[in-house]
Amino acid sequence: MLRTHTNGELNITHKGTEVKLCGWIQRSRDLGGMTFVDLRDRYGITQLTFNMEVNANLCEQIRALGRETVIAVSGKVEERSNKNAKMPTGDIEIIVDEIQVLNKAKTPPFTIEDHSDGGDELRMKYRYLDLRRDCVRKNLELRHRIGIETRNYLNDLNFIEIETPFLIKSTPEGARDFIVPSRMNPGEFYALPQSPQSYKQLLMVSGFDRYFQIVRCFRDEDLRADRQPEFTQIDCEMSFVTQEDILDTFEALAIYLFKKIKGITIDKLARMTYADAMKYYGSDKPDTRFGMRFIELTNQVQNHGFSVFDQAELVAGICVEACSEYTRKQLDELTDFVKRPQVGAQGLVYIKCNTDGTYKSSIDKFYSSDQLQSIALTCQAKAGDLILILAGNRNKTQKALGELRLEMGNRLNLRNPNTFSLLWVVDFPLLEWDEDCKRFFAMHHPFTAPKPEDQNMLETDPGKVRANAYDMVINGVEVGGGSIRIHDRELQKRMFKALSFTEEEAQKQFGFLMDAFEYGAPPHGGIAFGFDRLCSLFGGADSIRDFIAFPKNNSGRDVMSDAPSTVSEVQLKELALSLKK
RNA sequence: GGUUCGGUAGUUCAGUUGGUUAGAAUACAUGCCUGUCACGCAUGGGGUCGCGAGUUCGAGUCUCGUCCGGACCGCCA
Secondary structure, three states: OOOOOOOOOOOHHHOOOEEEEEEEEEEEEEOOOEEEEEEEEOOEEEEEEEEOOOOHHHHHHHHOOOOOOEEEEEEEEEEOOOOOOOOOOOOEEEEEEEEEEEEOOOOOOOOOOOOOOOOHHHHHHOHHHHOOOHHHHHHHHHHHHHHHHHHHHHHHOOOEEOOOOOOEOOOOOOOOOOEEEOOOOOOOEEEOOOOOHHHHHHHHHOOOOEEEEEEEEEOOOOOEOOEOOEEEEEEEEEEOOOHHHHHHHHHHHHHHHHHHHHOOOOOOOEEEEHHHHHHHHOOOOOOOOOOOOOEEOHHHHOOOOOHHHHOOOEEEEEEEOOOOOOOHHHHHHHHHHHHOOOOOOOOOEEEEEOOOOOEEEOOOOOOOHHHHHHHHHHOOOOOOOEEEEEEEOHHHHHHHHHHHHHHHHHHOOOOOOOOOOEEEEEOOEOEEEEOOOOEEEEOOOOOEOEOHHHOOHHHHOHHHOEEOEEEEEEOOEEEEEEEEEOOOHHHHHHHHHHOOOOHHHHHHHHHHHHHHHOOOOOOEEEEEEEHHHHHHHHOOOOOOHHHOOOOOOOOOOEOOOOEOOOOOHHHHHHOOOOOOO
């Protein structure tokens, strides 16, 4: 046996014990007569002590070893004369009598510490070293615990985990598929699943009325800090349920996880309709940790000669508390912010509600002091507040004001990663009009059930139909989404028709599912949580990358292994593929 | 496909209106040091300033192109 204990467990009660320890040399402190070495493993750090007077040979031996060398030592646990209260093993040290070098290490390109001197790119290239760092390892441990607790919770409710295939049929709806050529079927391709959607619905038809799977999903779209080409979902489906049952079951899961993992008590989740989310926050995933809801001003401000407002479909503002002292420079910064192409506003109007009761605005020329006061009243602005107003096309203005609201939240530190605000956004539209393709697309996916009371509009006014679809939003992050599914072949047919599918196309792509609906499909619905996002949220981070052991970079590359890469002519030939020169 | 920021020592960064030999910290190496725990002190090595072209007497610095990386928009049912 190479080790009797880990480096995190020894304490004063082990005093006098002969132990064997293994690990990596974190750091050594050579004081001349004595040398101290921090030995590290997954569990912690234990100090090894070497004394020139006691064993000069051993001292010389340990001094010759660089950091990250893997060693095994044997020795005796002793009480330290100078204790270190900052570490769990700080009361003891090991008086080493034998060292075995298990493997030498080159000097690592960055320091293996919480505040490493390595940049992101370098850390990703040497990810196996990066993962030795405490803070990164803890993220993966957190991920593990969230996974275990999720399984415990769902298992207790009779959910069973069933694996579904990774090599499946490609469908053109939704995100781009990752495509896998089939050697045995030349010219034909599998796709990697964007989600196990069809399979979990088929499992409902099979009678597995409570299914879940913590499963990898694949989407060939551009990446973001919170988007990877392969990511993990907690994928769930239930039969014989209403939307209410699903919301109850899975908000209880979220509450359970917050309690178990973070020790935080969360009350029942608020519900907000999609329409309200857009109207008050300009986003279908509002960050409700802070207020600053939109106030519509269109009617109030029009017809006073300010053409920007007069021509706007929507004029709306937010009231920023205690910022009337903002300088010209700060306001210019905000104007630049909203004018960035990513935000897309034409300009920014401000009204300062000065503490002396006067008003100063960028539209003084068009509005009297009384009129500014009445706008301030509508916005419920107090003396000392700042009102920021955008105007223009309804959708664009909502979106831009939503971005501005988040920016102000950031500037005013209202987005504390350690406070959590959870809500359901419900009543999403079923369909979304695409101007380029001149057709409707499913906002969620084509199997989402319309609300029964809206079904009759499916043919007459499809854009108005609301869906039995819902998202769980935490701190402005969409952590999960789902819907009640269509389980009736006729309704599914009408849905495909609304999506401009011909019967042949629908049959070719989803015939297996619609066929299944004819053999006794129970009413069902489900939800899928973004597991990586949930982990990053619990870990208080914006990026999901540090919660994934081996993530891809911005351009979808694994910089460590340098995937993707070219393949040999032989491989291409076997797959009956040729590359365009 | 687009916007934007960045690329200088092993690493993280600084580098003024273009101007002598490109700096700091840290890491590394060597020496000294018996209670350190971010040990301390001293000395030393370490640079194709991403790459290419251009402007200039002169480019790390300016211009254009290109490659790489980050954030974002589009995209992500």
